[in-house]
Amino acid sequence: MRAYLPEYELKPAASLTEALTLLSDEPGVWKPFAGGTDLMVLFEAGKLLHKKFVNIWNLPELRGIEVTPEFVTLGALTTYTDVQANEVLQQEFPMLCQAASETGGLAIQNRGTLGGNIANASPAGDSPPALLVYDAELELVSTQGSRFVPYNGFHTGYKQMRMREDELIKSIHLPRVSKPLLHYYRKVGTRKAQAISKICFAAVTQVDASEIKEIRIALGSVAPTVIRCSRTEDVLRNRKVNAETISAARLELAREISPIDDIRSTARYRLRVAQNVLEDFLTSLN
Amino acid sequence: MQTIGRPVPRKEGRDKVTGQARYVDDLIFPEMLYGATVRSAVARGRIKKISFEGNIPWDEFTIVTAKDIPGENCVALILLDQPYLADEFINHPEEPILLLAHPDKHLLEEARRNVQLEIEPLPAIFTLEDSLNRKEIIWGEDNLFKSYKVEKGNVDEVWQSADFIIEGEYETGAQEQLYIENNGVIAIASPEDGVTVWGSMQCPYYVHKALLKLFGLPEDKIRVVQVETGGGFGGKEEYPSMIAGHAALLSWKSGRPVKIVYDRAEDMASTTKRHPSWTKHRTAVSRDGKLLGMEIDFVIDGGAYATLSAVVLSRGTIHAAGPYSCPNVRIKSRAVATNAPPHGEERFAESNKTSRQKKGMGFASFMHGAGFTGSGEKYLESVVGAEATADGRVRILAASTEIGQGTNTIFAQIAAEALRLDYDSIEVAKPDTGAVPNSGPTVASRTCMIVGKLVESAVLGLKQTLSGSGLLKENYTQEDFRQACRSYIEQHGALKSYSKYKAPPGINWDDEKYEGDAYGAYAWAVYVAEVTIDTVTYEARVDDFVAVQEVGKVIHPILAAGQIEGGVAQAIGYTLFENVVWKDGRMINNQMTNYIIPTAADIPPIRVFFEENPYAYGPAGAKGIGELPMDGAAPAILNAIENATGASINHIPLMPESLIEALGGESG
Structure with a gap:
């Protein structure tokens, strides 16, 4: 463990009111600590910069x-x-x-x-x-x-x-409006378990007479935040799934996401695989 | 009662599964301090200033620099080029510069962060090309740790007459051994009592040799004890000499026991990895399928210091032509320096290779020599002892370590079989340089074949002594043996027998010409891999794996199959998952989150088959097995991928990010 334990404080909150009072009395001083699955990794590595936490796990x-x-x-x-x-x-x-x-x-x-x-x-x-x-x-x-x-x-x-x-x-x-929709989820993480995603793709859609009616697409690991791809959705809405649609959607997706090279993957891989997964999803609708 | 070939319980198995086994980090000594290492952040440079900052009670700390070393500041191995602590010049990132010890391990970390190093950077080199082209000279006169040349027949004449010439360049990456237990030791050292080290290690006598030089003490003043060790895979061959020396230096100065245990991040960033390599093969073939000639150029990246690169290079050189008969061969090999942490041994591997879901199958045939390469075993002169007690029990005395692979168990089996005694009546002494002879390092697939044979000879020596004294008749029972031991010990005192290595007849090696028998025996194997390529994500999965090998007599079928299964799993990681990401000579994905090893879900069923062809000079006919499975998986998998996709891949690790390039970005 690389953190210097005496510098840290983890204060238990007896109630939600107590936790919120602490957060509002000293804004920015306290941060919430829930399951700790991200914070403890940083702590172990000596990279947890914030030092004061309120424990909300038992609320x-x-x-x-x-x-x-x-x-x-x-x-x-x-x-x-x-x-x-x-x-x-x-x-x-x-x-x-x-x-x-x-x-x-x-x-x-x-x-x-x-x-x-x-x-x-x-x-x-x-x-x-x-x-x-x-x-x-x-x-x-x-x-x-x-x-x-x-x-x-x-x-x-x-x-x-x-x-x-x-x-x-x-x-x-x-x-609760998702039940009639088709759901497609794909996490690409190189190994089958215990992986941080290189690309994470989720979509729901409703197809009526082979035409896409409702569609929502979101992607993780391809931009500074997880993103809804509304422009790609616009390209697909009210279109039949065919080669031309797929090609247009791939092109729009490339404009909408901004993947980078990092320790886990490359921008080129992320872009291409995001497009491929989109195409795999669209192909699965036929 | 026969014990060879039967799956007897592991000697230390009960302690391990019940949590009784004690590893270094479980041991607490009275008054013990914790030690930490301050390391370089730059790849190459010159130390200008060290300052102690922050709100730290520095007077409570034991601080050791190169100036505090009582003997020589070098890790004695093959060459004496690597310092324990950099004195002035830095040659790789994470190079140790200064040591700290304190009773509070949390404050110790805070202190480590507050040591400020001012280092003037010098130009560094990180690639094989830059080292070969001598962009900077960073080691010796030419960056060359070692080179070998093997010549057979006349290669220069075959190209003219060849029907086909096949050429290729092949690259392999570094690989982290990723034993479960990180490196760790405890040391007690003082000028009066000498140095004792307890640690997780493969080779107690390597540590012993290194500490002799570091402290300038006589042999009997240095004692090295292996404690229960959570895996090695070659990663605890030479590095324990470094960490043991550091703990001992801190103890020497503080007068208190000192424990150093690395965390995963430090272990991955600082300790040795498998050597990255580049190989060029040029092969002449006749129309009827005969190999006419091979010309091979083989280069490995040794990192900043020589460590064991010469040994690894030697094995690689000899295995480079594979298991094929070929009349004309030239092999040129070189180990070169770069400003990365030194690369060490890792369970050896040789990649000589040859809808949306694409399937393919590939195979590889290969061999692996057992024991030290060339004259290595002759120079080692390994010794094993056996000791009988008055109640008829037999103790094996050897420095060969149990690191999870089953040394204790197979030694006991070999001894029980040779003496026709119960497996339970054999004990294996804990490797302790104060109590056991030097049976050599636990490396190079040598423990079973070479050391096991010495175990067999040593225990037979006990029997001969008893027979020679007229105390033991030809067909004896366990009880007869017990009586004989008791009588002998009453009459003559201790009953011990030692056996020293002698090369089998007809095994000769010429170190100068690099000719002859490099190994007493080879294990032979054919591995088959079936893969699926997902053309959406460019991920390759191994669906099925068959490993067939001839390793002589199988001593313990479950342990032997476990060695193959584990080795194949490690090799699948090497081939498809494990990518050391380097930046300026430093591994930057030094955490298990980002250095991806395969999980159980990523490993296919591994079907293991043994052919048994007993080897006359191995114990009960056994040969070596440990490193063999690393050699075959990569070429089998790459051949399967070529079969599936048509893409010929010449480098590993083959990550999806590079398969995308090989497939021309073709989409699903």
Whole structure:
């Protein structure tokens, strides 16, 4: 362990109110610590720059999966294991379950949370592309009350998001309109388990008389944030799937994403494989 | 009762599965300090200034620099070029410069961050081409650690008459051994009592030799003890000499026991890896399929210091032409210097290669020599001892280490079989240079064939002593043996027998001409791989793998199959997954998140078959096995990929990012 332990503070919060009060009394001083699956890796490597954390892991207000006729509401502390075990999610949001099953190993799936995955704001997260195409909304809370923001557009740049320092993600709302859609999810990570994605692709669509009606596409690891590819969606909407459509969609996707060379892969590979996966998805519709 | 060829329980298996086995990091000594290494951030340069910054109680720390070394500042191995601590010049990133020790290991890390090094950078070289072209001279007069030349027949005359000439250049990458247990040692050292080191290692006597020079002490003042070791794969052959020396220097200065255990990031960035290589083959073939001649140029990147590059190069040179009969051969080989951390031995490998889902099949036929190359075994003069106790138990005394591969178990099997005793009545002593003779390093697929044979001879020596004293008749029982041992020890004292290596008759090697029998025996194998290429993602998956080999008599079928399965899995990683990403001589993906090794889900069923052709000079007919499986998987897989896609690939690791280029960016 390379971190100097005495420099760190992890304060337990007895209630959501107590956690939020701490965040608002000293803005920017305290940061939330949930499952710790990202923070502990940085800590171990001596690269965790922030030193003061409030432990929110035990807050019941941020737990649980609630189902109403219109929405499934996932508490921010919902773990990947919780996601996989939920029947409504299995039936209506299968890509979220698949993403959860492909994230880390069992220990990570037991500790890692959806709220943490969003707040960590990595462009390589496995769940965010699925949340984007499922039109998720986030409920943010602070001592001043709560507000809802669409997940699409929540991330504004690398590790940047539309959330104040005194706010916590309380829950994630998924509108229950996905069941009739076709779902396609593909994580490319070179090995079959325990991989960080090189490309992560999620899409839902509705095809009527071989014409694409509704379509939503999102990609991870190809830009500073996970992104909804709305321009590529526009190219595909109300089109029949044929060689010409596929070619146009590939071209538009290349304009819409901005992959880079990094320690895990190359820009060239990411671009080409993102296009290939898009084509694989479109071909699967016929 | 026969024990050879039966899957007897591992000697240390119970301790390992019940958690009783104690590894270095489990050991705590009273008053122990923790040690840390301050390393260079630059590849090549000159140390201008070292300063101790921050809010750190520096007076509580033991600080060691090159000036504190009591003997010679070099890691004694083949050459004496590598310092324990850089004194003035830096030759690779992560080179050790200064050592720190403190009772609080957390504060130790904080202190390590607060040592400021001012280093004037010097131009560095990182590629084989730059080293061969002498863009900078960074080692000796010509950057050349070692070169060999092998000549047979007359290669220059075959090109004219050849029906076909096949040429190719082949590249292999570095590979991290990634043993589960990182490098670690504990040392107690003082001018009065000498130096004792407990550590995770393959070769206790290498460490012993290195510490002699570092401290300038007599042999009996240095003691090296191997503790339970969580894997080696060649990565704990020479590096433990470095970390052991560091812990011992800190203990020497502080007067307290010092433990150094690397974390994964330090272990991956700083310790040895498999040598990257480049090979050019030119082969003349006749229309009827005969090999007429081969010309081979083989170069390996040794990193900044010589370490064991000469040994690795020698093995590579001799294996370069593969298992084929060819009348005219020329092999030229070179090990060169670059400003990367030194590359060490790793379980040897030789890549001599030859819808959306594309399938293919490929095979490779190859051999691997067992034991040290050339005259190596003759120079090593390995010795094994055996000792009988008054209650009829037999202890094997050898410095060969159990590193997960089964040394303890096969030694006990060999001894039990030779003496016709129960497997349980044989013990294998812990490798401790204070108590066991030097049976040589645990490397080069030599432990079973070479050292195992010495075990067999040593225990037979016990039997001969007892028979010669008239205490043991021809057909004896376990009880007769016990009685004989008791009587002998009562009458004569300790009953011990030692056996020293002698080359088998007819095995001769010429070091000058590089001619003769490089090895006493070879293992032979044919491996077959079936692959699927996903043309959407350019990922190659191995679907099925068959490994057929002839390794002489199989001593322990489960351990032997495990060696093959593990070796093939490691080789699949080498071929398709494991990409060391270098930046200015430093590995930058030195974490398991980004250095991708295959998981169980990525490894196909590995079907292992043995042909047994007993070797007269191996114990019960056994030959070597450890490194063999590394050699065949890469060429079999690349041939399967060529079969699937038509693309001929000449480099590994073959990552999807480079397969995309080989397939011309063709999409699915």
